[in-house]
Amino acid sequence: MSLKIYNTLVRQKEEFKTIVEGRVNIYVCGPTVYGHSHIGHAKSYVSFDIVVRYLRYLGYKTLYVQNITDVGHLTDDADEGEDKIEKQSKKDRVHPMQVVETYTRSYFEDMDALGVVRPDISPRATGHIIEQIEIARDLIKKGFAYEKNGSVYFNVTKFKEYGKLSRRPPEEMEAGARVDVNPEKKHAADFALWKKAESEHIMQWQSPWGMGFPGWHLECSAMSMKYLGETFDIHGGGMENQFPHHECEIAQSECSTGKQFVKYWIHNNMVTVGGQKMGKSLGNVINLKDAFKKYSPLVVRFFILQSHYRSTLDFTDEALEGASKGLEKLLNTIRNLREEIEKLRKLEDRKIDAQDSSFKSQDSGFIDLAGFKKAFGEAMDDDFNTPQAIGILFDLNREVNTILAGGKTNMQTLQSIDALYNELGGTVLGIIPSHVETQTSSGADENDLIQFIIELRTEARAQKLWAMSDKIRDGLKNLGIVIEDKKDGTTWRRG
């Protein structure tokens, strides 16, 4: 088996082949930082996090670039309207760059919480004005763009392949255009590479066409090609950006270089809330910081990965609760597994001291770890099928629980299982933390106190004082400590 990726350019799954052997260059459209991130961002960046994690897991030396859009993204994609950052800065009465800084930090804070591995390079549009001007100049020189009143527009009629990604040729655009045609443009579908700035516009730069600022699409071409080359392997982004954003990126880049821009286009689907699209105009946007108050970031991540990245994800309390329970089940097993390993380690130390070799002869249930690993890989190879991969983790879970319950274990098997969980659920999916809290994993005074209370309860139970022992258990539960009586003693966890 080898990795297959659904390429929007050809609308089907293709075998993944890198441009340079063993290396992958990937660019993903980053956020426009004028507000806090919402669950749509979470779905998008968790999805691409999986792409990057899996590529690295497969051994590809992966360079991941994701931009921060801090200028040029207008409130209207038809090159009209205000700059989003400037608009927010007026609202908050702070400098645009303060808006940018505030929400960039907020973005990374949320992504870190979700376990999203940071991009290798997070370039900002304002830091690449020179590169953007250079492409605009080049396109004018080559006859693909024209200047009008201090603004520069790309002439879509000069690029016969315009529309190849979104399958939306410009001829068809004109008829159904909803927006008024900008009189500066030769064709309704022409888009801005550079916009003339009015004097009150705070963010503006010197250019060959006077003071102005870059068009939204241009930054991605400039920054991706600067760091990844004129042709690179993967470009990702949200489905809604297929048109016009990505279509425009292709036009600018390919006309400028004369080469193919990107080999594989990956687009992730959208989040709906209660069956409806999530959008500002509908007022149903769920910010991550709010969502995290109710569901842990790990639950949100797990929930996202339980559906495929090309499917829409419906955000409902019922579904999140289900995901929360499911993840708890998975992590419970990991906790029990690691506690068992801890227990055996202590036992082993003692036995070795006593020169008793009988301990090691204990047999364990057979578990086909290689088979699970293979099945997991096949799921991921099939266009990053995380729901199926998670299903396999649950299959593994059942077998591990059976082994743990049977009590016939040995160190080596348990450690191999733990290593596999770490590899598949940890490194690749990022849903199994390397440290799941156990009663032995942290040694605070509080833990000793809990242990002491449990001992008292054990004594009460020995005397069959059920009312008392139940009272202790209920009391601890109210404090967030869950007690479980097992064959060989009582364990506890924070629940």
Added chain:
RNA sequence: GGCGCCGUACCCAAGUGGUAAGGGAGAGGUCUGCAAAACCUUUAUGCGGCGGUCCGAAUCCGCCCGGCGCCUCCA
């Protein structure tokens, strides 16, 4: 109007030609003082409907019904 997606049990969700993964919820059982956890069994002769192709279809084709998205904002 143009382009596209989806409809799988009570809920979420894989499966895209070979006879329905997984999670949640529910039911029964084992273990346990009880509980929890765990395990076992169980819950779609059927995958929106109707036709068609095929030895064989949830999967391919056609029509119909229903829901949604992009072409404004938004990942």
